[in-house]
Amino acid sequence: MLSNVRVRFAPSPTGSLHIGGARTALFNWLFARHHQGKFIIRIDDTDLERSTIESAQEIISALKWLGLDWDEGPEVGGPYGPYFQSERLKEYEKAAHHLLARGLAYYCYCTPEELQKRRQEALAAGRAPRYDGRCRHLSREERIKLEREGRKPVIRFRIPEKGTTVVNDLIRGDVSFDHEILDDFIIIKSNGIPTYNFACVIDDIKMKITHILRAEEHLSNTPRQILIYQALEEPLPAFAHLPMILAPDRSKLSKRHGATSVEEFRDQGYLPEALLNYLALLGWSPEGEQEILSLSEMVRQFSLERVAKTAAIYDIKKLTWINGHYLNEADLDRVTKLAIPFLQKRKLVPEEISEELYHYIKEVVGLVRTRVKTLEEVAEAAEYFFTDDFSYDEKGVQKHFQQPGAAEILKAAKECLEKLDSFDLESVEKAYRELSAAIGVKTGEIIHPTRLALSGRTMGPGLFEMMVLLGKEKTIQRLSRAIDFISSREN
Incomplete structure (x- = not known):
């Protein structure tokens, strides 16, 4: 371990913090923490025409969101300030x-x-x-x-x-x-x-x-x-x-390749720990084949000897896969709180969230997050839990609603559910299994049209969990709507 290490990240405040700058900040932070040294932030704002205080604040905000704390610099001060070059x-x-x-x-x-x-x-x-x-x-x-x-x-x-x-x-x-x-x-x-x-x-x-x-x-x-x-x-x-970070076609990374700033990734529903994990892999190789690394594990392993000379290739699919892992592993309350603004943006929930509504949102998020990769996708996947205003997937309609007897199957399912005294997971699943045997069809021939009726989609979380979360009344209402839809298409 080196002694008295002092490193700095010195961005120019002429725009947002892009992934190249964020990677530089991360590598400096990891190097400092690995050697128990100091990480300093300095704002290099001598480009008077292009530098703005708003950009400086954006960069500082992005570093905070990422969780890269600094020992000296803006807001925290230090013995070698000021930390703006213009001063x-x-x-x-x-x-x-x-x-x-x-x-x-x-x-x-x-x-x-x-x-x-x-x-x-x-x-x-x-x-x-x-x-x-x-x-x-x-x-x-x-x-x-x-x-x-x-x-x-x-x-x-x-x-x-x-x-x-x-x-x-x-x-x-x-x-x-x-x-x-x-x-x-x-x-x-x-x-x-x-x-x-x-x-x-x-x-x-x-x-x-x-x-x-x-x-x-x-x-x-x-x-x-x-x-x-x-x-x-x-x-x-x-x-x-x-090493440089290049686009998949080995050209310079730019807006045409999608999101490139930390703020854009945050606004699209990526988690800071996922972005840091991915950025660490852009030019640095951890021990073994491990790709999912906590910040503390990165600090333990980080060394410049394992940093490549050749350019790193930016891969949004890999970042999204890593984000999906963290989204599924993170504390559910935290993910719920992070998902609420994305639901509000789609006008699915109000600005003021009651305790009862929060509990419902948490259950929804817990159900859908296993199949999605970002908070934006959480909100998209959860839409039908908060609104009846959805249309049916056209391919799903052709496959499940236009089959002979589709309306009769849904009517039988509706009548079966209406008779239930208890609408819990075990009761609903048992009812559908028994109905399948009673009317002589495979369980899937009931499950697939029911899913389409309740969500408008052909894919999603477990059907019985979805039904219980929607509740008996809402489930029956949506089955009735689907029956009417099929009848109107037949006439």
């Missing part, structure tokens, strides 16, 4: 001026138009577009002249002209970057706002981050960040770049 601008300014004073950074007065023109010229000449360093050696007089023209400078980091920077990646091994391909990048924009590569390094130093676990797309940023650490004479953290 740390003086730190970046101070560090930039330290680099300027040592000749490791310089002011650049090139305008965006000039840079764009040079970029186009480079591309036309078949060269890779990169900053040509023309402001690297400006004299004080040249700088004063440019400032008098009204030019507002940026601050660029001075990349060593020769050499190689090696990223010692804990997942990928050593990855080398020649300095020839790294141009002098901007660290402070003309409006005084730091760039990502600069701000995250300064914050990671100040917050004493020991390990940086992040998406593979950041690997190309890492040599620049290492050079900043070295220029500031600070020890390097360990880096680990997590």
Whole structure:
């Protein structure tokens, strides 16, 4: 076990928390908890045009819903705050001026138009577009002249002209970057706002981050960040770049592949423990063949040695299967409370739930959840328990209502049930078995049309459990309705 581990998840609040970000947060959380270290949340909100406080709140809410608690960060504070980059601008300014004073950074007065023109010229000449360093050696007089023209400078980091920077990646091994391909990048924009590569390094130093676990797309940023650490004479953290998450067709995961944000999965009725379990399997392999893992088991087993280099493939079917497992295993009261908003959304139950209604909902949820995979599917499967306003499945009608004698079978079933004094599971099942023998048909020839009559569907939970839950009066009413429906189709 490593000592004094400090990791961070540092999202940009420009939208919802997507599964890639959630996976990064989870792996950082698991790494910290496995090594009994600290998990820090920092909001990297220096993109002033796109960052919003609403997005920051959404991300924080999504992390809470997932159950990924943090030791330092928004709402909980900590010794190295503030934890919003927009509140740390003086730190970046101070560090930039330290680099300027040592000749490791310089002011650049090139305008965006000039840079764009040079970029186009480079591309036309078949060269890779990169900053040509023309402001690297400006004299004080040249700088004063440019400032008098009204030019507002940026601050660029001075990349060593020769050499190689090696990223010692804990997942990928050593990855080398020649300095020839790294141009002098901007660290402070003309409006005084730091760039990502600069701000995250300064914050990671100040917050004493020991390990940086992040998406593979950041690997190309890492040599620049290492050079900043070295220029500031600070020890390097360990880096680990997590594999990409691709769509089933191996394209970049996007909206066209369905839900991609934590909020969308929550709103579709996925459970947080199922989503975490699935995300853990996107790029990490637990011991053996086990795929269902509790959070505590993930913490026990987690190691970067078992994180893959190759891309993980997103599979909604697997996530849904895992969710079905957790939905069936979870405490019934909890599932009931989670299902109620989905029932309310379909206007099946009122906003105010009485104790009696709650008990009924709980019985319904307990009955239908074994056949469904999400809370949305729970509500859909439960509809006919709360409303008589349903139609009959057309294929079911052809198969069970249009058979000769269908109406007579349902009439016999109705009369049989009307005679029952006790309408419990044992009595109802016994009555149907005896009726089957009395009228000389297989039990299924009574069960299937009855199911269609009571629910409008050909599939569902156990028929006798369904009948008892609906109650004698409702069951008989629906049988009568089905008999009338069959008669009207025959005439």
